[in-house]
Amino acid sequence: MSCVGLASIVVLVLAQQQGDPWAQIWSELESLRGGTASSAETGALREHLGEASRSGPDDPRRELLRTELEALAGRDVRAAAQRLAALDPTPFAPREQWFLADALPAGQERARALLAALAAPSTLGRWQLFLAWNAAVDEGRALRLLESTLPIQLALHARYQAEWSALDLAQTYRALGEKEAAERVLSESITREEAAGRPCPELWEQRGVVALAFGDGRAARDYLGKALALGSDEAGLALAALDLAQGRTAAARPGFRASILNAPPSDRAWRGWGASLLPHAFAAPAVRTAPNP
Numbered sequence: 001m002s003c004v005g006l007a008s009i010v011v012l013v014l015a016q017q018q019g020d021p022w023a024q025i026w027s028e029l030e031s032l033r034g035g036t037a038s039s040a041e042t043g044a045l046r047e048h049l050g051e052a053s054r055s056g057p058d059d060p061r062r063e064l065l066r067t068e069l070e071a072l073a074g075r076d077v078r079a080a081a082q083r084l085a086a087l088d089p090t091p092f093a094p095r096e097q098w099f100l101a102d103a104l105p106a107g108q109e110r111a112r113a114l115l116a117a118l119a120a121p122s123t124l125g126r127w128q129l130f131l132a133w134n135a136a137v138d139e140g141r142a143l144r145l146l147e148s149t150l151p152i153q154l155a156l157h158a159r160y161q162a163e164w165s166a167l168d169l170a171q172t173y174r175a176l177g178e179k180e181a182a183e184r185v186l187s188e189s190i191t192r193e194e195a196a197g198r199p200c201p202e203l204w205e206q207r208g209v210v211a212l213a214f215g216d217g218r219a220a221r222d223y224l225g226k227a228l229a230l231g232s233d234e235a236g237l238a239l240a241a242l243d244l245a246q247g248r249t250a251a252a253r254p255g256f257r258a259s260i261l262n263a264p265p266s267d268r269a270w271r272g273w274g275a276s277l278l279p280h281a282f283a284a285p286a287v288r289t290a291p292n293p
Contacts, residue, residue: 094120
């Protein structure tokens with residue numbers, strides 16, 4: 001047996017003596033799932049966790065351990081995970097809910113497991129963050145914004161207070177018609193980022209999009225102009241699109257042309273540039289004169 005495997009068993013015995021036999025098992029499984037162990041350590045962890053999954057009483061936690069190990073091996077564990085998720089009341093603590101959510105397919109059951117996992121104020125590993133973020137995206141695509149997407153994004157934003165979490169949250173609030181909430185999240189994040197000396201063109205751009213979505217064209221232009229000044233190409237395209245929609249083709253053309261010069265040029269820029277070259281509605285048809293003989 002390797003030194004790592006022996007050390008793991010020693011720690012497990014100590015944990016059992018202290019009344020928490022699963023603490024070390026979950027720590028090892030987190031290391032295995034997070035990919036933080038070396039190749040040699042990974043083999044030892046798999047061996048020890050496999051032994052732990054086969055020894056002792058066959059209770060829900062041991063079944064959860066087996067299910068996650070099977071999932072990590074690339075096997076289909078959806079039926080087993082859904083059976084564990086259906087247990088009422090749940091026997092799993094928030095830390096264990098992460099492994100349940102990891103094994104579940106996309107859907108409301110996974111979202112519920114993640115919300116239970118996020119209820120504990122623990123520091124998230126990279127795999128946990130990506131799992132929660134992707135679940136919020138999947139729930140948004142399923143239009144379960146209020147039930148799942150918003151609560152997950154609120155929990156992530158409370159933890160990270162980051163630009164990305166503010167953008168996600170503001171977009172969901174906008175989709176739900178919550179103008180004040182979206183504006184508050186963006187305003188607070190802009191204040192925080194600028195106080196730290198970090199430019200935030202995407203936040204200003206999204207603030208402009210929110211204002212435009214709720215009919216405030218004047219504020220939208222101000223916010224998009226700020227984003228453009230900070231280097232946002234998307235804000236420039238949005239301003240050009242506003243000019244085009246208002247019939248100001250001469251003003252719209254430079255905005256689209258600037259983005260066409262990027263490599264590779266944006267499809268949106270090509271379409272806007274082409275549209276800006278079209279004649280106005282009801283304009284008299286152009287007449288080509290015949291060449292002189």
